[in-house]
Amino acid sequence: MSPRPVSSWRAVWAISMLGMHRKLNRWSHAMRRRKKPASPDAPRTATPRKGRGSKWLVIAFLILSPLWGLIIWINFFGAMLPHLETTTDTADRMAVSNDFYRLHIAPDTRMFPPAVHGAIDASDGESSESMTPRERRRAYARSMAETLRLPRTTLNRPDDLPSEAQRERFIALYTEHGPDAFYTHESGMARLLLGRQSATSAGRVLMVLAITLAMLIVAAHDLGEVIRPDRGGDWETEWLLALPLRARGIATAEILREGLTNQWMLVLLLPLSCLWFWLLGLRWTALPAGAVTAVSLSMLASAMVTPVRLWLQQHLPTERRANVRAGVQLLAMLLFFGLIVTTYSSVGTSTVVEIVRLCPTWVAYLPWGLPAAAGSGLTSAWVLPAMAAMGVGGTVLGGLVAGRTLSRGLRCPTSPRPAPVKASAPKRRLFGGMVGKEMILLRRDRGYFLQTIVLPLAVTAMQLVINPALARGAGRHIRHSAALAYGVACYAVLFGTTRLLTTEARSLWMLYTFPRRIDSLLRSKAMMLAGIAGMLAAGILAIFVGRAQHTALQLVWMTVLAMLGACIFAMIAAGIGVRAADPFEHNPRRSLSGPTMYTLMLIAGLFVTCFYTASAWTQLVTLTVFTLAAVAIWQNVRHAAACLLDPTQQPPPRLRLSDALLTVFAFFTIQSVLLLIMVALRVDLALAVSVAYSVSAALVAAASLVIFTKRRIPGLAQRLAMVGPGGLGRAVRLGLGLGLLSGAVAIGYLVVLQLFPALRQLQQQAPTLFDAAARDGRQVWIVGLLVVIVAPLVEEYLFRGLLLSGLLRSLRPRWAILASAAIFAVVHPAVSFPPVFLLGLLAAWGVRRTGGLAAGMVAHAMHNGIAFGLFVLFSP
Amino acid sequence: MAETVIDIRNLTKRYGDLTAVNDLSFQVLAGEVFALLGPNGAGKTTTIRTLIGILQPTDGKASIHGLLCGPQRPEIMRRVGYLPDEPTFYDYLRGREIIEFVGEMHGLDAETVARRAGPLLQRLELDDALGDYAVNFSHGMKKKLAFVAAVLHEPSLLILDEPTNGLDPYATRALHGIIGEHARAGGSVLLSTHLLDQAERLASRVGILYRGQLAACGPLAELRRDAAAGGTLEEIFFRVTGDAAPAAEDGGEVDPA
Incomplete structure (x- = not known):
């Protein structure tokens, strides 16, 4: 006798429990700190994964996302409701309030005639002469707040003046209605939070609109599940279909799962419902009431969408479904931005207000508008059970409909196959290899294309619409235009670059079968995106060039900076993305953590200095540092590449360029901080510099050596050895010779410097330590000690010990020596570039030659000794 | 003596506390088809992935044509073709x-x-x-x-992880043919399988992997000679992988008559 098939209700229950177990397992996996050690005789289990704890992120998301939604909805209702619920002449109010809304951001002293604001009378008279503009603004803000009974007034941009007509209308309205004729954004919000809102019919229609918008976003998210990149396609539904369950049971379980786990329910529906019941005066019971409403609405959305989703799953091949998903996600994103736009722009606000006015009242009685009906004077006592019943009924009905679809099977039986193509001569493509493959994917995969190119541009365009001042500002000067172009280009490629690894997804194994290094394959992909970033920057800059002020040289230089900056940033982002991403996580949304993205945006922001500094030297230094960071990050990628697909192995410890850069940065940062403190304490400059330099050097050297030793870097002693195999005598002899040569060139350079007035001026602009020493004879010894003994020791350790070793890992010896010398020269004042660069070259060569740092230190000490000796001899 | 193509010496691979491959050593010579047999989770795929450089050995080393697997992967992959399990x-x-x-x-x-x-x-x-x-x-x-x-x-060396898994009989026959031709032309093949008849038909040498260690290794004839009775690969397999009574599983429901 065969057992009877289980009932649908049991199936729904079992599948829902299964879903919950999976969620719990995922969470407990994230929260687990250490696994119990298994005994050697334990049965063999599945291979574990490199764990990444995300407990705090999960908790933060659960708490912060409803709060975020609450803020969005408070702003939304705060902006709209005052327009809709008025007691005075609405048309007039509308006209003025819109003007006023703008004006209150940028009010002007000419806004109010003296008759309106008594408190300002005095300041408009003779005393205003003695007031600073800031004090005047404050006085007006105070008077405006008192006159109009505003909770808070901000006056930050005095240059946006109201027209004469606006002023007159304002005064007329004030004379007629008094302060009641006006409100502001803040006052609307404050009223929402503090007072009780009576639900008028317009308010109900607004609520229905808000629910509709939120439901659309929730439904789009549900529909986006039409393909599940993290779950390996459709196996889950397929697997359930293989069990002796009725199709409608499986479908109902799908609806339940999607409805209950939709994150937008948490972000939008929950705060919206809670806020609405709060406004109706429910106080703390608004929370459970809101929760019931939100869940019911989410179930309703899921019930409406799931049959469509299953139908699509049945009729479209995978790649088409992925494109449907991309389109739907874009729609959801645009709707969400639309919500924000309507709240923050006056045009958006008045548009929504007009829509509400035009809506017939029956809109408030749409099924999903039921929560709005709670405000029509009826108590919410029947609304909540009705909502719950609607959620359950919708789920059952949706389950029946979806079950009919599902009972016909899941997969589309055959994907339409193109007619066999005859063998023809292979086409020549512009790009081959990795780049060619990526170009095809970018063209065909709408999701990838949307995320990489379209969405960032759409977000930027949206920003320009919300905040037209941004576009105006960017058009004012070429520096602003270049900064904007750089920023947009960086943002545009952020998705593509950080997902460099995860877009390879399950095909990553293929890269291992090619006779090329993994990092070089990934790098060619990164370079393609860097190229896109550079071209985007140039393209966006071209839009503003016509309007912005600039000289020809500025235009060229700013274009170069914007393009270079975007390219280098793309490389940095790609490298960090590869290091931070989890190659085993195939859902691109989960593969990278939020903090990594914020770090990247922070890094992108650092480069903006380049556009605003007047000094070409600072620009050069910034460019150098950015380039170095990119090289260092890609060196780390190379080291890590071998262990990319190994679930447990970490790359072996090595002395890397990033270690060198971090140590150098630490040295300069600690030195600057110490110097600032001592200058603030009025310590003598020469002494302060010497102490800051020496203390920072000792701290950084000791700490870095301890860290490197603890990491058990193989060959550390050999790389940082003082004396190489050649012996001390040879190193000292070579060092002395190199130092003499470099010192002689420095003398020659000083002589040349005196011959050219322009260069001499440059020299005088850079205040040196020597000048400080010259002021006081006693300090000569302190500075001498610093320059001849301490500096060579520290700088050789940093630049020839760490930096050169790091660079040698990525570059050929010749280029590594050149690069280390250039960096060494860049951290010195601009005027001393030539001799310091030469010293860097010679010292690096000497260190390589003898295999120990002693040669470099002796040469450095010799060079500095000669320069300092000359200075002491010839200074006045 | 033919050239050693794959040389694995004292290879150990641990995933955290789990030892997937434990002190494994074997060689594959030129012109040889070497079949790696073993139950699920024996360490076959781990061994192969270590050879390709996807996994890094915890201990010991593996080399192909004298080149170290992992660090010298780009050079190795010029001469190696790899077919993954999935x-x-x-x-x-x-x-x-x-x-x-x-x-x-x-x-x-x-x-x-x-x-x-x-x-x-x-x-x-x-x-x-x-x-x-x-x-x-x-x-x-x-x-x-x-x-x-x-x-x-x-490539001169083919490393195939479960090559006929999921193939229809026609494709299986074709693939067997290609593998045979490759070996006759002087190339070598390392394949992992749990199909005993496949190993019997193709392999010149067989290694049986059990719990990360080589339980038996040698030409099929040699293994047969060592086996006490019967001499099929199946029996050898069940004997070295610790199942004493393979007949009980197959023959339990079959009428002895």
Whole structure:
């Protein structure tokens, strides 16, 4: 006798429990700190994964996302409701309030005639002469707040003046209605939070609109599940279909799962419902009431969408479904931005207000508008059970409909196959290899294309619409235009670059079968995106060039900076993305953590200095540092590449360029901080510099050596050895010779410097330590000690010990020596570039030659000794 | 004495607390078909992935043609073709484009790729499906495509993880033929399988992996001689992997008559 098939209700229950177990397992996996050690005789289990704890992120998301939604909805209702619920002449109010809304951001002293604001009378008279503009603004803000009974007034941009007509209308309205004729954004919000809102019919229609918008976003998210990149396609539904369950049971379980786990329910529906019941005066019971409403609405959305989703799953091949998903996600994103736009722009606000006015009242009685009906004077006592019943009924009905679809099977039986193509001569493509493959994917995969190119541009365009001042500002000067172009280009490629690894997804194994290094394959992909970033920057800059002020040289230089900056940033982002991403996580949304993205945006922001500094030297230094960071990050990628697909192995410890850069940065940062403190304490400059330099050097050297030793870097002693195999005598002899040569060139350079007035001026602009020493004879010894003994020791350790070793890992010896010398020269004042660069070259060569740092230190000490000796001899 | 192609010495691979491969040593010589047998979770795939450089050994070393697996992977992959257990491909790339892409990455021009891939695809009956997106391929079709991609650069050593898993009998026969031809032409093959008859038919030498260690290794004839009775590979397999009474499982429900 065969057992009877289980009932649908049991199936729904079992599948829902299964879903919950999976969620719990995922969470407990994230929260687990250490696994119990298994005994050697334990049965063999599945291979574990490199764990990444995300407990705090999960908790933060659960708490912060409803709060975020609450803020969005408070702003939304705060902006709209005052327009809709008025007691005075609405048309007039509308006209003025819109003007006023703008004006209150940028009010002007000419806004109010003296008759309106008594408190300002005095300041408009003779005393205003003695007031600073800031004090005047404050006085007006105070008077405006008192006159109009505003909770808070901000006056930050005095240059946006109201027209004469606006002023007159304002005064007329004030004379007629008094302060009641006006409100502001803040006052609307404050009223929402503090007072009780009576639900008028317009308010109900607004609520229905808000629910509709939120439901659309929730439904789009549900529909986006039409393909599940993290779950390996459709196996889950397929697997359930293989069990002796009725199709409608499986479908109902799908609806339940999607409805209950939709994150937008948490972000939008929950705060919206809670806020609405709060406004109706429910106080703390608004929370459970809101929760019931939100869940019911989410179930309703899921019930409406799931049959469509299953139908699509049945009729479209995978790649088409992925494109449907991309389109739907874009729609959801645009709707969400639309919500924000309507709240923050006056045009958006008045548009929504007009829509509400035009809506017939029956809109408030749409099924999903039921929560709005709670405000029509009826108590919410029947609304909540009705909502719950609607959620359950919708789920059952949706389950029946979806079950009919599902009972016909899941997969589309055959994907339409193109007619066999005859063998023809292979086409020549512009790009081959990795780049060619990526170009095809970018063209065909709408999701990838949307995320990489379209969405960032759409977000930027949206920003320009919300905040037209941004576009105006960017058009004012070429520096602003270049900064904007750089920023947009960086943002545009952020998705593509950080997902460099995860877009390879399950095909990553293929890269291992090619006779090329993994990092070089990934790098060619990164370079393609860097190229896109550079071209985007140039393209966006071209839009503003016509309007912005600039000289020809500025235009060229700013274009170069914007393009270079975007390219280098793309490389940095790609490298960090590869290091931070989890190659085993195939859902691109989960593969990278939020903090990594914020770090990247922070890094992108650092480069903006380049556009605003007047000094070409600072620009050069910034460019150098950015380039170095990119090289260092890609060196780390190379080291890590071998262990990319190994679930447990970490790359072996090595002395890397990033270690060198971090140590150098630490040295300069600690030195600057110490110097600032001592200058603030009025310590003598020469002494302060010497102490800051020496203390920072000792701290950084000791700490870095301890860290490197603890990491058990193989060959550390050999790389940082003082004396190489050649012996001390040879190193000292070579060092002395190199130092003499470099010192002689420095003398020659000083002589040349005196011959050219322009260069001499440059020299005088850079205040040196020597000048400080010259002021006081006693300090000569302190500075001498610093320059001849301490500096060579520290700088050789940093630049020839760490930096050169790091660079040698990525570059050929010749280029590594050149690069280390250039960096060494860049951290010195601009005027001393030539001799310091030469010293860097010679010292690096000497260190390589003898295999120990002693040669470099002796040469450095010799060079500095000669320069300092000359200075002491010839200074006045 | 033929040249040693694969040389694995004292290889150990641990995943955290789990030891997947434990002090494993064996060699594969030129012109040899070496079959790695073993139950699920014995460490076959781990060994193969270590050879390809996807995994890093915890201890010991593996080398191919004298080149160290892992650090010298790019040089090794010029001479090695690899077929994974479950090949997956980029969404949105057609079968033909994947073949072209792999050819480009090996530095082959388009004509060479077409000349080499054409007959193989025909033999494996995949040429009709090449215009489809590979993501829609069935498991067997993916396996065939991955095999063609693996031999495109005419490697001297083939490393095949469960090569006929998911293939129909025709394709299995074709693949066996190709493997045999490859070995007769002087190339070597390392294949992992749990199909005992496949190992019996193809392999010149067999290694039975159990709990990360080599339980038995040698030419089939030698293993047969060592086995006490019967002498089928199946019996040897069950004996060394610790199952004393294999007949009980098969014969339990079968009438002894």
